[in-house]
Amino acid sequence: MTPERLRAALRGVPDPEWLDAAIERVAADPATVPRFFAAAARRCGRGPLPDAPGWTADEAARALLLAALPADHAGHAADVYRHGDAAEKLAVLRALPLLPIGAECEPLLHDAIRTNDTRLIAAALGPYSRHLDADAWRQAVLKCVFTGVPLAVVHDLDARADAGLAAMLGGFAVERRAAGREVPADAAALLDRLTAAGSPTVGPAAGPAASPVADPAVPSDARKA
Amino acid sequence: MRIFDPHIHMTSRTTDDYERMAAAGVRAVVEPAFWLGQPRTSPDSFADYFDAIIGWEPFRASQFGVRHHATIALNPKEANDPRCRPVLDLLPRYLEKDGVVAVGEIGYDSMTPAEDEAFAAQLALAVDHGLPAMVHTPHRDKARGVERSLAVVAESGIDPCRVVLDHLNEVTAGLVRDSGCWLGFSIYPDTKMSPPRMVELLRLYGTERMLVNSAADWGRSDPLLTRATGEAMLLAGFTADDVDRVLWRNPVEFYAQSGRLDLTGVDDADADAPGAAGGQPGAGGAGSAGGAASAGGTFAGNSILRGGS
Ligand SMILES: [Zn+2]
Numbered sequence: 282m283t284p285e286r287l288r289a290a291l292r293g294v295p296d297p298e299w300l301d302a303a304i305e306r307v308a309a310d311p312a313t314v315p316r317f318f319a320a321a322a323r324r325c326g327r328g329p330l331p332d333a334p335g336w337t338a339d340e341a342a343r344a345l346l347l348a349a350l351p352a353d354h355a356g357h358a359a360d361v362y363r364h365g366d367a368a369e370k371l372a373v374l375r376a377l378p379l380l381p382i383g384a385e386c387e388p389l390l391h392d393a394i395r396t397n398d399t400r401l402i403a404a405a406l407g408p409y410s411r412h413l414d415a416d417a418w419r420q421a422v423l424k425c426v427f428t429g430v431p432l433a434v435v436h437d438l439d440a441r442a443d444a445g446l447a448a449m450l451g452g453f454a455v456e457r458r459a460a461g462r463e464v465p466a467d468a469a470a471l472l473d474r475l476t477a478a479g480s481p482t483v484g485p486a487a488g489p490a491a492s493p494v495a496d497p498a499v500p501s502d503a504r505k506a
Numbered sequence: 507m508r509i510f511d512p513h514i515h516m517t518s519r520t521t522d523d524y525e526r527m528a529a530a531g532v533r534a535v536v537e538p539a540f541w542l543g544q545p546r547t548s549p550d551s552f553a554d555y556f557d558a559i560i561g562w563e564p565f566r567a568s569q570f571g572v573r574h575h576a577t578i579a580l581n582p583k584e585a586n587d588p589r590c591r592p593v594l595d596l597l598p599r600y601l602e603k604d605g606v607v608a609v610g611e612i613g614y615d616s617m618t619p620a621e622d623e624a625f626a627a628q629l630a631l632a633v634d635h636g637l638p639a640m641v642h643t644p645h646r647d648k649a650r651g652v653e654r655s656l657a658v659v660a661e662s663g664i665d666p667c668r669v670v671l672d673h674l675n676e677v678t679a680g681l682v683r684d685s686g687c688w689l690g691f692s693i694y695p696d697t698k699m700s701p702p703r704m705v706e707l708l709r710l711y712g713t714e715r716m717l718v719n720s721a722a723d724w725g726r727s728d729p730l731l732t733r734a735t736g737e738a739m740l741l742a743g744f745t746a747d748d749v750d751r752v753l754w755r756n757p758v759e760f761y762a763q764s765g766r767l768d769l770t771g772v773d774d775a776d777a778d779a780p781g782a783a784g785g786q787p788g789a790g791g792a793g794s795a796g797g798a799a800s801a802g803g804t805f806a807g808n809s810i811l812r813g814g815s
Binding site for chain 2: 315316319320322323327364366367368369370396397398400
């Protein structure tokens with residue numbers, strides 16, 4: 282996804298003039314970003330964008346506001362995340378891969394993964410999660426399994442899944458079966474792929490590509506936690 | 507019966523409450539920022555509290571098909587603590603948030619000069635941010651507190667139809683009726699205000715500008731007393747439409763003045779309550795709620811989250 286594609290996908294929102302003016306204003310005066318960022322959902326709507334699969338209007342509008350900043354994208358992203366409601370935090374997490382930043386916003390991922398809000402956990406495991414170190418990433422994947430976030434949302438799942446994750450998933454499966462409870466189908470499938478490969482790492486070709494959050498491939502009754 | 511509880515402190519309630527509320531028809535709530543029982547000693551703990559009632563609590567509510575909004579303010583009791591006064595500087599940013607539908611609870615606790623100042627300053631913020639105001643009326647010296655509150659409201663220049671005075675009773679309701687402000691009644695499990703007395707007040711004053719809430723919090727309280735009041739109204743001869751007006755359309759009308767009330771997916775008058783499908787909100791309820799489920803972000807079929815994940 283790119284800011285240009287999001288901008289095009291937002292053409293049909295209820296108040297496109299508001300968004301155009303807000304983007305212009307933020308570019309000229311970055312101090313105005315908190316106020317526009319907070320108001321974006323009620324001006325642009327919250328529905329899914331047909332031309333930007335997996336994105337909602339408010340997420341896209343907020344991502345564009347951050348992308349329009351002239352400088353210090355990481356600092357502003359951290360500020361609106363810190364002072365944001367859940368939807369604003371979610372939009373920051375979605376925007377991170379689109380911003381010209383390095384690893385500076387990694388602490389936001391840790392904050393999101395510490396919550397129990399499944400939307401934030403899922404968003405933290407998008408493309409920007411490449412900045413998570415292996416230990417934090419494995420813990421986050423297990424947290425997805427525990428909280429019912431479909432593993433399909435995890436960026437580069439099969440490429441990063443390693444023997445350490447296999448051991449954790451194996452332990453989880455043993456506990457679940459001992460308790461007479463089901464292992465979520467996507468976790469079981471990942472464990473199968475990891476153990477079948479029989480090597481410490483599994484190549485990207487071994488599993489399906491990540492699919493959008495809204496399309497969990499897991500039977501619902503398998504994920505009751 | 508669809509119910510909108512316009513004043514309830516869900517942070518203090520358990521998931522059992524959410525389940526019972528959803529099953530009783532409660533589809534929407536407003537959680538006013540208030541005292542937590544334990545006095546706070548710094549603005550930072552207010553910030554975390556405000557973040558919770560616009561972040562985690564709406565998510566928790568959404569798992570039961572209940573739409574959650576909040577009001578934000580420095581409450582009158584803690585307005586007296588100089589350590590908490592800088593909370594006033596935090597408010598402008600919170601008052602821009604989508605889920606914030608009023609400034610509140612403001613008003614009086616002990617009617618001190620510090621309370622005067624915070625009350626007036628926060629009514630001015632309500633005007634600045636285009637928000638209604640929720641005014642808590644004191645439990646001690648209530649009649650004088652209500653009169654003084656009405657005077658401060660009049661002086662502030664806020665349109666009275668954007669203000670609710672809450673925790674009223676037989677003595678104070680008449681004072682507010684003539685002011686043009688909305689009248690809030692908190693139904694308690696003890697003697698402060700009961701469903702039968704509420705029915706008498708509705709007979710006396712009619713259903714216009716009347717709001718009924720449970721004000722349930724960490725004290726002895728009952729989040730189902732809105733439902734009990736609706737049933738008492740029906741038994742007393744009020745129509746189902748009267749009940750719908752008091753328990754749903756009135757709070758919707760009041761908070762919709764913020765321009766931020768979002769009831770997509772929970773306001774269908776004919777549908778059963780989204781979370782009322784047999785105590786399995788995560789499976790049946792949230793799934794059938796459509797908008798509620800997607801706005802709340804629970805993944806289809808996911809059960810209610812445990813605390814220790
Ligand atoms: Zn209260």
